[in-house]
Each structure stands twice: as structure tokens, then as C-alpha cells.
């Protein structure tokens with residue numbers, strides 16, 4: 001059985017104990033650290049940016065998966081790449097020249113990701129698939145952690161998987177928002193490769209175990 005990649009979302013970490021939580025991620029089965037950047041314009045919330053990325057790079061040994069929920073993301077691609085991002089996701093809805101933006105992300109040595117809001121159809125990616133390494137399907141409206149999973153996005157994962165297979169694209173599918181043990185198995189079954197999990201990891205009594213259980217979600221012992 002294929003195990004998904006797990007990307008705990010820093011947004012749900014305890015910032016009063018950031019080094020402790022990053023150390024926990026280092027010791028866990030997590031594959032990435034998901035880093036949510038919000039600007040108060042593209043989304044109605046402001047999160048964190050470069051000073052926190054510097055701390056993350058210093059104390060976290062996992063690759064950093066940067067999700068830019070910001071308007072005009074081109075302005076910051078070089079800075080996030082130089083800051084140590086492994087993957088940079090820009091929002092489809094925020095990019096006027098998506099092909100150019102994705103090309104720049106790769107030129108900067110990062111993997112190029114495109115995030116889709118829940119209302120944005122996957123079909124719009126068809127003409128830019130060659131420039132994409134990861135598609136990030138938002139399963140909540142972006143801007144806040146701890147929201148409920150939007151059920152329709154499960155079908156969207158399946159539809160995207162069909163599109164990628166038909167196009168012989170090797171892009172990965174990442175799902176973000178309200179992901180936990182209740183839906184992880186179905187999401188992986190539909191085609192998700194990377195599970196982003198904030199509250200279900202950092203809100204768990206045993207975050208290491210929560211990560212392990214998400215990783216094993218395809219095993220028969222998990223309902």
C-alpha cells in the first residue's frame with residue numbers, strides 16, 4: 001500500500017514553544033513542514049513570514065513546503081526560495097501570468113506548486129501542467145486553521161488525478177484543510193499524495209502518533 005507524504009502545518013503549532021514543536025517534527029515521520037503565509041489581502045488573515053522562516057530553517061530538518069496565500073506572489077518568490085523553501089505554492093486565483101510565475105519558482109531551484117481554492121475547477125491547469133510539480137487542493141476556504149473539510153473536494157482530488165494520468169503528468173496532489181484520520185484514507189484512495197494536517201496533528205494529545213497514524217491511513221487496521 002502506498003503511504004502518503006505528511007506535511008504538518010506550522011499554523012497550528014504552539015508559537016510559545018516553537019523550537020519544541022519543530023524538534024517534534026524532526027523526530028516524527030513527517031515528510032515536510034507546511035508553512036502558511038497570509039497577507040490580509042488575498043485571505044482575511046495575517047500569519048507569519050521571513051523571521052519565522054529563518055527560525056524554521058535553523059531548527060527544522062524537514063523540507064519546507066511554503067503556501068503563499070498572498071496577492072501578487074511574484075514579488076516574493078525569490079525571497080522565499082533564498083529563505084530555504086523546497087516547494088513554493090502560489091494561488092491560481094492570485095496569478096495573472098501563472099506560466100511565468102511557475103517557471104520562476106523552478107529557476108530559483110524550488111518545486112513549483114499551484115494552489116486551488118475550493119471553487120476553482122481543476123480544468124484550468126490543463127495548459128500549464130508541464131510547469132507544475134505539485135497541485136495543492138484547498139479543502140477549506142484558505143485563511144484559517146481548524147475549519148471543517150469541504151466534502152466536495154474529495155471528488156475534486158479524483159478528477160485531478162484523472163487529468164494528471166490522462167496528461168501523463170507526474171505532478172503530485174496535495175490536500176489542505178480539515179484533514180485528519182476520518183478522511184485521510186479516502187483522500188489517499190482518491191489520489192492525494194501529500195496530506196497537510198494542522199489541528200489534527202498539533203491538537204492531538206500525541207502529535208507524533210497522529211503523524212504516524214496519518215502515514216499509515218491506508219493500512220487495514222485503521223477504519
Ligand SMILES: O=C(CO)[C@@H](O)[C@H](O)COP(=O)(O)O
Pocket residue numbers: 009011012034036067140141142143144145146147176177178179196197198199200
Ligand atoms: O492553508 C491553510 C489554511 O488556510 C491550512 O494549511 C491550515 O493550516 C490547515 O489547518 P487544519 O485545517 O489542518 O487545522
